[in-house]
Amino acid sequence: MSTTVSQLDKVKTGPWNGGKSPWNLEYGKIMMWFFLVGDAFTFSAFLVYYGAQRFSHPTWPDPDKIFQSIPGIAEHGQPLVFVGLMTFILIMSSVTMVLAVEAGHRNQKNEVVKWMLWTILGGICFVGCQAIEWTHLHHMGFWFGKNPATGLEGDAIKTALLPYFTHDISYTSALQFANLFFTITGFHGFHVTVGIILNIIVLFMTLNNTFENRGSYLMIEKVGLYWHFVDLVWVFVFTFFYLI
Amino acid sequence: MSQYQDNIAHGEHAHEGGMDKKAIWRVFGVLLALTCLEFLIALGFVHHWQILAKGALVNTIYIVLTLVKAYYIVAFFMHLKFEKSSFIVTVSIVFIFIIYFIVLMLVEGGFLAGAFQEHQLFPNK
Numbered sequence: 001m002s003t004t005v006s007q008l009d010k011v012k013t014g015p016w017n018g019g020k021s022p023w024n025l026e027y028g029k030i031m032m033w034f035f036l037v038g039d040a041f042t043f044s045a046f047l048v049y050y051g052a053q054r055f056s057h058p059t060w061p062d063p064d065k066i067f068q069s070i071p072g073i074a075e076h077g078q079p080l081v082f083v084g085l086m087t088f089i090l091i092m093s094s095v096t097m098v099l100a101v102e103a104g105h106r107n108q109k110n111e112v113v114k115w116m117l118w119t120i121l122g123g124i125c126f127v128g129c130q131a132i133e134w135t136h137l138h139h140m141g142f143w144f145g146k147n148p149a150t151g152l153e154g155d156a157i158k159t160a161l162l163p164y165f166t167h168d169i170s171y172t173s174a175l176q177f178a179n180l181f182f183t184i185t186g187f188h189g190f191h192v193t194v195g196i197i198l199n200i201i202v203l204f205m206t207l208n209n210t211f212e213n214r215g216s217y218l219m220i221e222k223v224g225l226y227w228h229f230v231d232l233v234w235v236f237v238f239t240f241f242y243l244i
Numbered sequence: 245m246s247q248y249q250d251n252i253a254h255g256e257h258a259h260e261g262g263m264d265k266k267a268i269w270r271v272f273g274v275l276l277a278l279t280c281l282e283f284l285i286a287l288g289f290v291h292h293w294q295i296l297a298k299g300a301l302v303n304t305i306y307i308v309l310t311l312v313k314a315y316y317i318v319a320f321f322m323h324l325k326f327e328k329s330s331f332i333v334t335v336s337i338v339f340i341f342i343i344y345f346i347v348l349m350l351v352e353g354g355f356l357a358g359a360f361q362e363h364q365l366f367p368n369k
Contacts, residue, residue, distance in 0.1 A: 044345065048342075095272045232314055236314070
């Protein structure tokens with residue numbers, strides 16, 4: 001009789017009752033996910049604020065009229081083409097990253113090195129394109145706290161901003177567009193730059209046989225999560241800044 | 245230590261089944277196709293042929309396509325679809341707050357757009 005344990009005192013054996021790994025995930029990977037969730041909140045806050053500004057202004061610049069050059073090929077009349085190229089580069093580098101992770105699962109060091117090199121190249125191309133885009137907008141007169149009509153008065157403001165609007169023309173809208181564009185794409189570009197640095201670090205660790213000796217290429221996977229997140233953010237930035 | 249590492253390495257192998265090289269390129273194909281569709285709508289239907297006008301309908305299509313692309317990146321490239329369901333819930337449920345935040349800020353923005361124009365300023369003289 002005394003050996004029976006009451007229902008309440010029984011040790012439970014479910015996945016969350018201790019001694020088990022309910023998510024079957026390594027600590028660093030979980031923490032990378034949690035960091036990315038937090039980072040997603042930051043980017044969401046930026047984009048939601050962009051939406052709020054757009055909704056509260058009676059008019060807004062037309063992205064088709066602001067982004068319409070292809071550097072070195074066409075100065076005007078080609079909306080979306082250059083940013084399309086940037087989007088393609090980033091998706092492509094996301095694919096090479098998954099291929100590096102996949103090669104890591106098979107412990108193929110040389111393949112990991114190959115795909116990591118492609119990923120880094122893609123990242124550098126993307127940041128380069130963004131630098132060209134920023135320079136172009138800066139030459140047009142857009143910058144933090146500045147739009148092409150800054151410093152002008154009267155009808156000159158209207159003339160300076162006319163090329164960028166389809167509907168009514170507003171100095172404040174153009175200014176908010178410039179501020180938010182440089183802040184959000186700048187924050188994204190900063191993330192890409194950090195991603196490139198992380199990719200270079202894990203590339204050298206791979207070359208150094210660090211993961212080979214460890215027996216697992218899990219670190220590639222964690223950096224890969226970050227890299228895909230950067231791609232994910234770009235998908236949203238692209239839609240809200242360039243398409244809508 | 246090596247036993248711990250082995251566990252991790254094997255754990256990864258265990259649910260590797262989700263993504264082989266073929267599956268990776270298939271997901272890439274989907275992402276590329278969706279992006280091409282966005283360009284077809286933006287450059288073709290709206291800009292060139294002018295069949296559709298910029299507005300609620302086109303924007304809704306863009307946002308839906310964006311969310312589908314986001315799903316493919318998170319589910320397959322970030323491997324979330326193949327994790328334990330409790331983990332999927334943990335990292336995705338919090339975005340309820342973002343949805344709330346979007347609705348809140350857009351409604352507020354829309355209100356301000358009207359209010360600033362309807363009500364004049366009275367100089368304090």
